Amino acid sequence: xxxxxxxxxxxxxxxxxxxxxxxxxxxxxxxxxxxxxxxxxxxxxxxxxxxxxxxxxxxxxxxxxxxxxxxxxxxxxxxxxxxxxxxxxxxxxxxxxxxxxxxxxxxxxxxxxxxxxxxxxxxxxxxxxxxxxxxxxxxxxxxxxxxxxxxxxxxxxxxx
Amino acid sequence: xxxxxxxxxxxxxxxxxxxxxxxxxxxxxxxxxxxxxxxxxxxxxxxxxxxxxxxxxxxxxxxxxxxxxxxxxxxxxxxxxxxxxxxxxxxxxxxxxxxxxxxxxxxxxxxxxxxxxxxxxxxxxxxxxxxxxxxxxxxxxxxxxxxxxxxxxxxxxxxxxxxxxxxxxxxxxxxxxxxxxxxxxxxxxxxxxxxxxxxxxxxxxxxxxxxxxxxxxxxxxxxxxxxxxxxxxxxxxxxxxxxxxxxxxxxxxxxxxxxxxxxxxxxxxxxxxxxxxxxxxxxxx
Ligand SMILES: Cc1cc2nc3c(=O)[nH]c(=O)nc-3n(C[C@H](O)[C@H](O)[C@H](O)COP(=O)(O)OP(=O)(O)OC[C@H]3O[C@@H](n4cnc5c(N)ncnc54)[C@H](O)[C@@H]3O)c2cc1C
Ligand code: FES
Ligand code: FES
Numbered sequence: 119x120x121x122x123x124x125x126x127x128x129x130x131x132x133x134x135x136x137x138x139x140x141x142x143x144x145x146x147x148x149x150x151x152x153x154x155x156x157x158x159x160x161x162x163x164x165x166x167x168x169x170x171x172x173x174x175x176x177x178x179x180x181x182x183x184x185x186x187x188x189x190x191x192x193x194x195x196x197x198x199x200x201x202x203x204x205x206x207x208x209x210x211x212x213x214x215x216x217x218x219x220x221x222x223x224x225x226x227x228x229x230x231x232x233x234x235x236x237x238x239x240x241x242x243x244x245x246x247x248x249x250x251x252x253x254x255x256x257x258x259x260x261x262x263x264x265x266x267x268x269x270x271x272x273x274x275x276x277x278x
Numbered sequence: 279x280x281x282x283x284x285x286x287x288x289x290x291x292x293x294x295x296x297x298x299x300x301x302x303x304x305x306x307x308x309x310x311x312x313x314x315x316x317x318x319x320x321x322x323x324x325x326x327x328x329x330x331x332x333x334x335x336x337x338x339x340x341x342x343x344x345x346x347x348x349x350x351x352x353x354x355x356x357x358x359x360x361x362x363x364x365x366x367x368x369x370x371x372x373x374x375x376x377x378x379x380x381x382x383x384x385x386x387x388x389x390x391x392x393x394x395x396x397x398x399x400x401x402x403x404x405x406x407x408x409x410x411x412x413x414x415x416x417x418x419x420x421x422x423x424x425x426x427x428x429x430x431x432x433x434x435x436x437x438x439x440x441x442x443x444x445x446x447x448x449x450x451x452x453x454x455x456x457x458x459x460x461x462x463x464x465x466x467x468x469x470x471x472x473x474x475x476x477x478x479x480x481x482x483x484x485x486x487x488x489x490x491x492x493x494x495x496x497x498x499x500x501x502x503x504x505x506x507x508x509x510x511x512x513x514x515x516x517x518x519x520x521x522x523x524x525x526x527x528x529x530x531x532x533x534x535x536x537x538x539x540x541x542x543x544x545x546x547x548x549x550x551x552x553x554x555x556x557x558x559x560x561x562x563x
Contacts, residue, residue: 136286136288136331137286137325137326137327137331138324138325139317139323139324139325158320158323159318160314160317160318160381160382160384160385161381161382163382163384166384172359172384172387173383173384173387174384174385174387174388175384175385177317178313178314178317178318178385178388179313179317179388180310180313180317180325182288182290182331182333183310183313183333183335226384229383229384230383233383244378244382244383245382245383245384246382247381247382248381248382
């Protein structure tokens, strides 16, 4: 079947089989490198994308359900101001997710910041539950989320 | 019809009437709500389904939340995230806990309550809580609708669709929910524990409890419920011990229904819950 959707702001059309995973379509047909797959069970978050404003695991999403959707991957998100808050927070805390985890980690942080102006530890841990990264300290991620939240708050208040 | 793969059709109805009609024409189809359980149960990297699929996301009638003075009504295809967002003053705490323990926020953006209740041979997170709350569900097929107590929902008929879940409001001032494990993929190593009760001047009344997420069954002990109903808070040490004993013999008699892991966890949960009633609960009315 042919499907089309907005991919990082551009119309994208491709031929797929209807129950193919969106993660596979993005990787092979869309040449999106930030989307990785590992568990294929909705747990590890390495395949996270934003669909119509919500962060979702793209391995859980079949092709037939994304027709006409607005899909953003890390490639698209990295052109936004919100992305830079998160990167600045990473730089300051020293958190440095590897290329495999980067997309999922950044988009998961974005989903937390969209829901909570001042995220607390249980909310951050909940969002990262199931994450299988053995190398980045969750404490650093937690600090990064809180810092990024602070930058956004300052921006809202018009301070630097 | 949306598309076709290896002879499988994908139907995408845009209204409830259209959905009921399609389901009648094709009773042997897979209903696709959030798809999180269906995808999680896939064994290989390339998903394959042995039947045609009806995708529910275009049916707006299934995506509504309604609230009256007497009940909260949730459409079967409302995402769990949206249900949680209804807020703590409306959504009973134990139900919120049960929904919050489904996957991660990203999964809960997709998962629905209809999908949680709709899996054959599995009773998942929301079942016990909703059952204890006397919730009823609407099952529809073309030209027919029936409301039944959730506790009596053994399976959804071939041509039927679960459309709405109605949760009566009651003053459950004691609410506990805890769960361990993955009830979908590893039901033998999974368990939930739910308690609801009302209190009046510090006296427990109408206590209900269930051990769930164990696979096909949800277990209740009338002896345990009756023993605790009528007790004054906080519990005395003697009452604590007696309640533990009643629960222990209930668990021993549940031979065949609970694995050793589930027995152990349910005992731990019951200790935790009774300790709350003995040590923590302070009556403030
Ligand atoms: C990482 C992860 C962790 C999870 N953890 C948990 C957990 O801890 N506890 C838990 O309970 N679940 C868990 N789940 C499973 C699943 O996400 C939930 O059970 C969810 O509520 C299923 O909803 P869905 O809409 O995605 O269902 P779907 O996958 O769309 O459907 C599930 C089943 O219900 C049927 N169905 C769907 N809608 C209807 C309807 N309206 N009428 C009749 N039948 C219908 C479908 O045909 C299918 O058989 C987890 C899933 C993931 C990916
Ligand atoms: S590959 Fe999608 S969540 Fe792990
Ligand atoms: S940061 Fe990628 S595995 Fe740890």
